[in-house]
Amino acid sequence: MVPRHEPRPRRSSAGAPGPRATRERRPGRAGIPGSVRPRQPRSARTPRTLVYRLGRLPDPLEWPPLESAGSGRFDDPARRFRVLYAARQRAACFAETLATFRPSLELLAETGDPADIVGAVSAGFLRSRGVAAFHRRAGRWLDIRQLETLAALRSAFGSTLHEFGLTDVDLSGVCGPQRMFTQSVAAWAYEHGYHGIVYASRLGATFECWAIFDNAAIETGNTASEPADVYVRCPACPTWFVPSCAPTRVFARLPPSAVAIAAVRTKEATAHYLRALW
Template structure:
């Protein structure tokens, strides 16, 4: 008989961080059923018909997840270098002052959370491969590993999140508060918090250009802060 490892479960730290627009605070991400079927739409662990709040263990992780969009692509840089850049416009890789002014760095905590599923753990990959085999087969995935769960196919990762979100005990109570995952952008620990988990704001700070965490991420990404 084949061994059947269980899901790898972890507890979140007391304090998590996220960077978001000033209002509303601690907004859970939502996605409609149509967009949820697309590989490139929405966020990594969004669940159609539900809400997911994204956060990181460190300030650097929170900044990395939100600043990634400012990194210029190789194709864009090649075109600009060939054509000459317009001196009157911000160049690629520049973070405008308005971006900072419109956002806050917020610390939050979870009250009595259920366990989180460590989506990066080999035991989780084995468990899910066996228990959601039909879903994976329909998507064209033969087995799960770090490359697949951190890959660009968000339909895949959302399908896993939706399955985990729907798991309940014999009293129809949810089993998990969300998913723990590693960032694709660096050595950052991140959390996808399912709605139904009590979330409280601890404090917030304005996003200042001289913030050590912000400057660390900007330097790693080659971004200029304004």
């Protein structure tokens, strides 16, 4: 007969056998188990890399006047603070600004061939814009791309979502076109001591955009501003953007009513993306 081995009893600290130790469960808030904690918003680290802004010349980094605030995605509807919109990638700041100049879907449907439609930007618009690269100083940046932040916003706005025409808080809401909600998120972030919001562009998931509140400090001592150089489309060229046959400052010879196709000289990848954007 094979002997049966009984499990050895656990011993207490005094040496005598005692009951199996159980992990004490810490009390939580009312209605919330001790092992569950309300999520806190996730903050993004202040990167050491430059960010880019396409803004009005002569100073693209000048804060917009309060009287003109209120139409941007993360503007304050009460006009208590101002916002600078920037992006970590140079292509992103061009794409975000120029997306409104794309041909309408109705026009594309009527034409039937997207290749026949040329996206146009007025010369006057691009003459008055420039690109600035700058650093941000350390601060608190609300990262609305993160699960913890979405959960915190869901808790904060859950009872009022119906007022914005939303049923839940997710990326489609915080990065979507519902300005009343996104501006309310910006006001909430400002009231909770954040210096801005980090969000993903709707034009590309890899584009990292920044809405910088005017309570943030930006380093402008080493910034580099340059005109938003463009090229016109050459009929003899098969490509949309023709850096080989257009002068660097083509606007010197264009009348104010002329139109031009936006392109970026510095990085080929940016030009390719803008070509796809149209």
